[in-house]
Amino acid sequence: MADVRVICAIGRSGQLGLDGGMPWEGRPERAFLEDVERFFEITRGHVLIAGPRTIASFPDFAREHRTLVEIRSSDQPEEVLSRFPDRVVYVGGGPAVWDVYARFVRHWDINTLPYDGEADTWFDPAWLLAAGTRRQPPG
Numbered sequence: 087m088a089d090v091r092v093i094c095a096i097g098r099s100g101q102l103g104l105d106g107g108m109p110w111e112g113r114p115e116r117a118f119l120e121d122v123e124r125f126f127e128i129t130r131g132h133v134l135i136a137g138p139r140t141i142a143s144f145p146d147f148a149r150e151h152r153t154l155v156e157i158r159s160s161d162q163p164e165e166v167l168s169r170f171p172d173r174v175v176y177v178g179g180g181p182a183v184w185d186v187y188a189r190f191v192r193h194w195d196i197n198t199l200p201y202d203g204e205a206d207t208w209f210d211p212a213w214l215l216a217a218g219t220r221r222q223p224p225g
C-alpha cells in the first residue's frame with residue numbers, strides 16, 4: 087500500500103484558495119516563496135495526485151521530477167492508491183479530493199502562512215481525524 091501524505095499551505099484562519107489559485111499568489115515575502123520551494127523539494131521523486139484544477143495550476147517544470155496524476159470523482163480511491171504500492175503518494179487536493187482521500191492519509195504537512203485575507207476555499211480540520219473512520223480490512 088502506498089504511503090499516503092498531504093502537503094498544503096493555509097492562511098492564519100485556514101484559507102486554502104481564492105479564484106482557483108492560492109489566496110496569497112504573487113506575494114513576494116520570504117514565507118510565501120519558501121513555501122513554494124519547500125513544496126517542490128518535498129514532493130520531488132514522489133507521486134502527486136490531485137483534482138483537475140490543482141494539476142492545471144502546476145508549472146511545466148513540476149512534471150519533470152514527480153509523477154503528476156489527475157484524479158476524477160469517477161475514480162475509486164482504493165484503486166488509484168493501489169497503482170502505487172511502495173511509493174510515497176501526496177494527495178494535492180483540492181477540498182473535494184481531501185474529503186474523500188483524508189481517511190488514507192497518515193502524515194499531514196501543513197504550513198501556516200502569515201495571511202489574513204479573503205478566500206473561497208478553506209481547510210477542514212475534520213480531515214485530520216478522518217483516518218479513524220477508515221474501514222479496517224477483514225481479518
Ligand SMILES: NC(=O)c1ccc[n+]([C@@H]2O[C@H](COP(=O)([O-])OP(=O)(O)OC[C@H]3O[C@@H](n4cnc5c(N)ncnc54)[C@H](OP(=O)(O)O)[C@@H]3O)[C@@H](O)[C@H]2O)c1
Pocket residue numbers: 093094095096101102103104105106107108109136137138139140141143157158159160161163178179180181182183186207
Ligand atoms: N493552499 C493549498 O495548499 C492548496 C492545495 C490545493 C488546492 N488549493 C486551492 O484549492 C482550489 C482548487 O481546488 P478545487 O477543489 O476547486 O479543484 P480541484 O483541484 O480540481 O479538485 C476538485 C476536483 O477534483 C475531482 N475529484 C477527483 N477525485 C474526486 C473524488 N474522489 N471526489 C470528489 N472530487 C474528486 C473533482 O472533479 P470531477 O468531478 O470533474 O472529476 C473535483 O471537482 C484552488 O483555489 C487551489 O489554489 C490550495
